[in-house]
Amino acid sequence: MTLQKKMAHKALTLAVLTFLALNQAQAQSAPTYPVSAKVEQTDSYHGTPVADPYRWLEDDNSEQTKAWVKSQNQVTDAFLAAMPQRLPVRKLYTDLYNFEKFGIPFKEGARYFWTRNNGLQQQAVLYTAKSPSDTPDIALDPNTLSKDGTAALGGYAASRDGKLLAYGVAAAGSDWQTWKVRDLTTGRDLADKLEWVKFSGAAWTPDGKGFFYSRYEEPAEGASLTGANYFQKLFYHRLGTPQSEDQLVASNPSEKEWGFGSEVSDDGKAVFITVWKGGEKNGLMVLPLVKGGYSAKASGEPKAISLAFDAQYVPVALNGNTLIVKTDKDAPRGRLVAIDLKASRKQPWKTLVAEGADAMTGASAVGGRLLLSYLRDASTLVRIHDLKGKPQGEVQLPGVGTASGFAGRTSDKETFFSYTSLTTPTETYRFDVAANKATLFKRPQTAFFDAEQFETQRAFVTSKDGSRVPIFIAHKKGLLLDGNNPTLLYGYGGFNVPMTPSYGITAATWMKMGGVYVLAAIRGGGEYGSAWHEAGTKLKKQNVFDDFIAAGEWLIANKYTQPAKLAINGGSNGGLLVGAVVNQRPDLFGAAVPQVGVMDMLRYQKFTIGWAWEPDYGSSDKADEFKALLAYSPLHTIKSGAAVKYPAVMVTTGDHDDRVVPAHSFKYTAALQAADTGAAPKLIRIETQAGHGAGKPTSKIIEERADMLSFIANTFKMPVQP
Structure with missing residues (x-):
């Protein structure tokens, strides 16, 4: 058979197979539904x-x-x-689906952390290394937590020295999680176990002795999960103690729709408490910490920045006594404001970065700079400002698409971000803040x-x-x-x-x-x-x-x-x-x-x-x-x-x-x-x-x-x- 005949035969065979496939699809009878x-x-x-x-x-x-x-x-x-x-x-x-996928790296202490899925793993694995270029070790493999791969990491947070990892495990797609603590040196879990956690992360105190988290009360046997006592509270868990001894930090029984998020400031002097009750508008409170740790007696009650629930209030950084907040209060597209926490009387908030034509979607303080993410017609751009709000240029992104990340501490010299578009698999970049230079960290290979x-x-x-x-x-x-x-x-x-x-x-x-x-x-x-x-x-x-x-x-x-x-x-x-x-x-x-x-x-x-x-x-x-x-x-x-x-x-x-x-x-x-x-x-x-x-x-x-x-x-x- 000549090459031309072979090609013609192959084309005819494909045409027949296509015809049969189409006729099979057309001949498929309408289903008979069960009677409801x-x-x-x-x-x-x-x-x-x-x-x-x-x-x-x-x-x-x-x-x-x-x-x-x-x-x-x-x-x-x-x-x-x-x-x-x-x-x-x-x-x-x-x-x-079968290609490497990487999460955005972050650093705590002397360790870098990032996730990786080798292609078809049921769950991404959390890795750790002393530098981004080192061969990483496994910090936590959620694929070992269940036989069928349905147990997943619901969240995780490393202590500031990078030696301990608090992590939540969710099973079978549920929002309910059980939180544990792993010693990253030994690879073994401590005895700590926290139940009835939902819609919560963990925020370590700088001394590494414990962390803030939110949970619900365990309902009485047979009680409804929407009962009178079913509302979220913010607790502090001290390592080595049972959950029953966790210290209550914030709750509001008269406002059962309140939920709480927590984040410890870079300098370790305060914890920011975000209060939510559905929707995007939230409240914000600040609670002082003592010598990098938490003491209910010394810290006292949280101070409200706003509990009006009239806008978004997202804490960005604590610069001395000045709290920098991203808000859409009086600015539908977002702005940055500075709030003096030591003012003897309430003063007008100072605008650091005014509302512009583009929507501000994120803000972080890294390397002594403010990194502000915006959307322009639904694609990302990132602007740089100093801590007083003065413009310092833009981050050069690979193209018109979506960039996210830019997390870190004010003292960090670097941060990481991801970039993707509809036709670009997610790439990860390291960003040198002082030099305003991005270098490729990971680019997946898709065969x-x-x-x-x-x-x-x-x-x-x-x-x-x-x-x-x-x-x-x-x-x-x-x-x-x-x-x-x-x-x-x-x-x-x-x-x-x-x-x-x-x-x-x-x-x-x-x-x-x-x-x-x-x-x-x-x-x-x-x-x-x-x-x-x-x-x-x-x-x-x-x-x-x-x-x-x-x-x-x-x-x-x-x-x-x-x-x-x-x-x-x-x-x-x-x-x-x-x-x-x-x-x-x-x-x-x-x-x-x-x-x-x-x-x-x-x-x-x-x-x-x-x-x-x-x-x-x-x-x-x-x-x-x-x-x-x-x-x-x-x-x-x-x-x-x-x-x-x-x-x-x-x-x-x-x-x-x-x-x-x-x-x-x-x-x-x-x-x-x-x-x-x-x-x-x-x-x-x-x-x-x-x-x-x-x-x-x-x-x-x-x-x-x-x-x-x-x-x-x-x-x-x-x-x-x-």
Whole structure:
């Protein structure tokens, strides 16, 4: 056989295989869903009756719910297993995932610390070395903490001499953690063990004798975790003592929604206490320390800087008696202020760095300088100032993308940061502060992704009310704008969290499959400061959905794609986003994957930490906010009827999720399957060994996200070569 004939035969074989794969996808029958029982449950909200027929699914521990979960997974597993794209996509996702990933280094005492995942390890390993160039030793390997890799580091903090490590362990995706202390010289854990810790780090006192942390009281046997005594308190734990002897530092029983964070100043003279109660606005207190340690008697009570909860107050540094704070008080895009802690009477705060045109997202004091991070149209820039606020130039970043890190102490001469973009795997740099020079520390080698084959651009779409919204578009070079490109649009839009371009395996896999990946920086996030965030909250939440819909319409109008080939995805608050816009514009999308979404907007505040989301969402307890919530709540706005044609939907959640409880996804799926929404599949994929996502093992990440891409590819009839 000649070379030409061999090539023709190979092409014909590939064409036949592709034809068979497409026909297999087309021939796949619509699934038959389990019957979800309905109960007679109606609630009255300000005189408006609202039915809740799937209330029983809120009890995820009942035998009835467990049976429902099992039957739903059987249907979904069978559907996914029949997709010809599933195994090729999982192989591709695995190949792309399999490269070294490094965390941002930090230094304590004579030790440097950073994390590394060799590629497919279930959890990243924490390493330590005496210099960044030395071969590191393992400080802590969380892969040894459980057989299945579901135990994860929930947080860690090294003592100032670098000899001890406090660390939290979370299991199966839960927010609950157990904290322990490891002697890094011997590699053994001390006897200290702290329970009932959630939403907390650890802040060591400079003397190394203990650390501050926050926890909840252990509930009485059979008591609810939302009972009268269920509120967070700040404690000081002294090494070698039982948790029962920990000293109470701060609490407020009359304000049970208060939570506490702690950070010890660089000079060891004070601990900054951040007070939160949901949302981005917080309080700030300062407590003096004595000779680098804590004494309840000598330190006294914390001094309030502000407990008005009217803005953000983020401590940056203590420069003598002057506390430097990043705040958006009277400055929606952020500014730095100086507060004299020794002033005999209250004086106006002095502005060190005024609000500018760009949103200030971070601030640190390193090497006698202030390093201030900003977002300009959702990409990072970093400016340098001296401690009096005088400009000292900018950090030269590798390109238009996302940079983070820049932590350290005022006395440090160096810091580290990471840089990434949609087509650049995360690189890590060492930054010499005095020389204003960045040098590469780690650059991952990715054998299966060649960034030169892809390109990214930033565009702006006009939302319904005229607002200008940035989106980032990434794809293979030479893309033909003919309206036929499979496109995946991702968004979040909440809690002041900015969506900035960064490399992710999901995007890389989708682009390798020939798709267009789009990141939308919609309102509700922090891309342009607090005003941008607040424009997507409470009674203005519809702006978030309008922005996302506008992004989809722009992609279609500019010939990137068409509705039948436009997929949308988001998680948590982003899952709410996907559920809401599918109900509002089912005609605009071909596939949708809401992950761990907040779907019942009338009852979300009744579960676990849901009450803390009220500053963003509002509450059904208030008449005007109830009306706004009911208007977009995914569970309550599902359309039904012969003329309704929904896109293919696959909901994902975890039955161990104790942040966005699985009842949201359970009830939404039951209602969606019961409605008349057309023939496209309406599935739910329920992970039984993981929760909200934090600390999820690598194998579970690959399986879940590859299934998501396979589901979309199958819907769009995209052939994926083995």
